[in-house]
Amino acid sequence: xxxxxxxxxxxxxxxxxxxxxxxxxxxxxxxxxxxxxxxxxxxxxxxxxxxxxxxxxxxxxxxxxxxxxxxxxxxxxxxxxxxxxxxxxxxxxxxxxxxxxxxxxxxxxxxxxxx
Amino acid sequence: xxxxxxxxxxxxxxxxxxxxxxxxxxxxxxxxxxxxxxxxxxxxxxxxxxxxxxxxxxxxxxxxxxxxxxxxxxxxxxxxxxxxxxxxxxxxxxxxxxxxxxxxxxxxxxxxxx
Numbered sequence: 016x017x018x019x020x021x022x023x024x025x026x027x028x029x030x031x032x033x034x035x036x037x038x039x040x041x042x043x044x045x046x047x048x049x050x051x052x053x054x055x056x057x058x059x060x061x062x063x064x065x066x067x068x069x070x071x072x073x074x075x076x077x078x079x080x081x082x083x084x085x086x087x088x089x090x091x092x093x094x095x096x097x098x099x100x101x102x103x104x105x106x107x108x109x110x111x112x113x114x115x116x117x118x119x120x121x122x123x124x125x126x127x128x129x130x
Numbered sequence: 131x132x133x134x135x136x137x138x139x140x141x142x143x144x145x146x147x148x149x150x151x152x153x154x155x156x157x158x159x160x161x162x163x164x165x166x167x168x169x170x171x172x173x174x175x176x177x178x179x180x181x182x183x184x185x186x187x188x189x190x191x192x193x194x195x196x197x198x199x200x201x202x203x204x205x206x207x208x209x210x211x212x213x214x215x216x217x218x219x220x221x222x223x224x225x226x227x228x229x230x231x232x233x234x235x236x237x238x239x240x241x242x243x244x
């Protein structure tokens with residue numbers, strides 16, 4: 016079973032629009048960690064955020080914000096006032112405390128920001 | 131600190147040939163990971179090292195795959211008798227601890243088997 020689901024395969028927005036990328040996860044562990052990574056065309060996965068299962072406080076970093084809701088097993092990512100440089104594939108990932116040696120990645124959401 | 135380096139960036143090989151990729155992690159990181167990413171998919175875990183010890187291998191890592199990390203520094207991933215299904219991006223990452231702490235990825239080696 017897929018542990019991380021990113022239902023949106025591709026999203027296109029016009030520059031300056033806000034966009035939310037969805038992530039739903041599944042785990043039986045009570046302690047786990049959630050991540051978002053950005054993968055530009057160069058291929059490197061760029062770390063954006065790490066959140067542990069005990070911290071449901073939403074986080075804002077510049078134009079980026081994250082909404083973590085354990086009740087719905089979701090960890091959504093919003094980009095405000097999108098820019099062309101935000102165009103990339105975004106991956107949500109889960110790491111479980113019990114088997115904490117690997118990430119379980121979703122299939123990614125390809126975001127295109129149109130100027 | 132120049133991040134995680136992978137070489138080569140691209141490799142085209144004929145089916146049946148052997149290929150070897152290299153990963154140079156961030157020097158002070160004791161853990162090194164290999165992932166494979168096929169087109170349109172997220173990366174999938176292959177194996178990881180703590181220092182020079184290979185501690186875990188995924189079922190994805192068939193007998194044709196072997197990874198080493200001599201002296202706990204750089205790592206190599208070799209694929210013997212390549213098949214078309216091996217075509218993918220091979221990503222290396224390094225970190226201080228387990229995945230729970232997050233780690234730094236390299237830019238990957240894109241393998242095309244023709």
